[in-house]
Amino acid sequence: MDKFIIKSTNSLNGQVIIGGAKNAVLPLMTACIINPGIYKLNNVPILRDTLTMAKLLKMVGADVKINKNTFTINTEGCNSPYAPYDLVKTMRASFYVLGPFMSRFKKAQVSLPGGCAWGPRPVDFHIKALKKMGAKIELSGGYINSEGELYGADIVFDKSSVGATGNIIMAAVKAKGITKILNAAMEPEIDSLIEFLQMMGSDIKRENDGSVVITGVKKLNNRVTYDVIPDRIEAGTFMIATAMCGGDVTLKKVNPNHLSIVTNKLIEAGADINISNDIINIKMINRPNSVDMTTAIYPGFPTDLQAQWMALMTVARGSCTVTDTIYTDRFTHIAELERLGAKIHLDNNVAHISGLKKLIGAEVMSTDIRASASLVIAGMFSTNETQISRIYHIDRGYENIEKKFNKLGAQIKRVS
């Protein structure tokens, strides 16, 4: 298993090109199943997760050709609406096949994802909504067996859910009648899915109140070319790293609108940020100020940047709190940050952090994608050397993270 050996970094300087969004491309890939056709996705990040999704699509009968960052997905031969436990357990987003399977085959056998590294992550909203649309669903042997013609329905999610919104939109594209999703997720990745499905010929509208209305259509286009939107979480990770290590970094190919709250929080922390079109420049000279942060659904602060923000706050002037309201037990990084000397006290879903002037390198362990990113950032700042094991987690969500940081002046070595 690979690990990172990270030496202390004085500051980060230079330019970094941000890749396509993992959380946008995964549902786009499964959306290709809905209609037999050839779909070309540009700006796809080469990650463990996008490769796992390609593997799953191939199992379903698709042909996936990868040329640099372009995936050409031919779904004409898809014939097996089945997603096995082996794949779903390694990547929960595999569950995004459920809606497309029901849409194209009127049946699906998909493994339940089980829990994740930081706790339970239910899929009850997906199941309840599909049942309301007419699916007959049985749970047996750890699998969801679903079948039946789908009909439009009014779906109300108790909580805004990215995955459930995406799955139900995909299920509704060819359902009979009109489906209205209330309390639908507002995340840019969902709007990107809607845009792709519209290019496929679906009839989908986002209402002023945020609800999504899908009128089922019979026929869809079998050729679409789409550019994946920039990864706001990768961009936010590089911005927070620059705020922690100091320096002057220009991020290219970003969508600054998707990062408004992160930008504002970093300005509060003392960063100087300049934005033009698809470029963000961040400069940081002084030690960061302590800034309280609470995660929230979009446009709130993303839970996927909570761990990175906490790393930054461990070296801020003063003390603050970091609260996660989306995943109230997503805190496995705390014990690892403490190994670097951080002072953090967790009270339910609120972490109380007392900022220190320095962290001291140690051996730590990755526990999930974003927790690993927080350790890389903290490791670059720490004195001496930090070793991070189990970095396969980080490879799920960041393309060449060490190469990108090293180009900015970091010293991160990958060893087997």
Ligand code: UD1
């Ligand atoms: C997606 C992202 C993940 C991000 C999360 C929140 C992908 C591939 N993953 O995950 O990186 O951290 O959004 O922004 O895009 N819930 C239920 N029942 C359900 C579904 C969700 O109770 O059936 C709850 C969850 O436990 C959580 C909240 O709803 O508290 C939001 O979760 P959700 O938006 O569904 O997360 P994912 O789509 O799994």
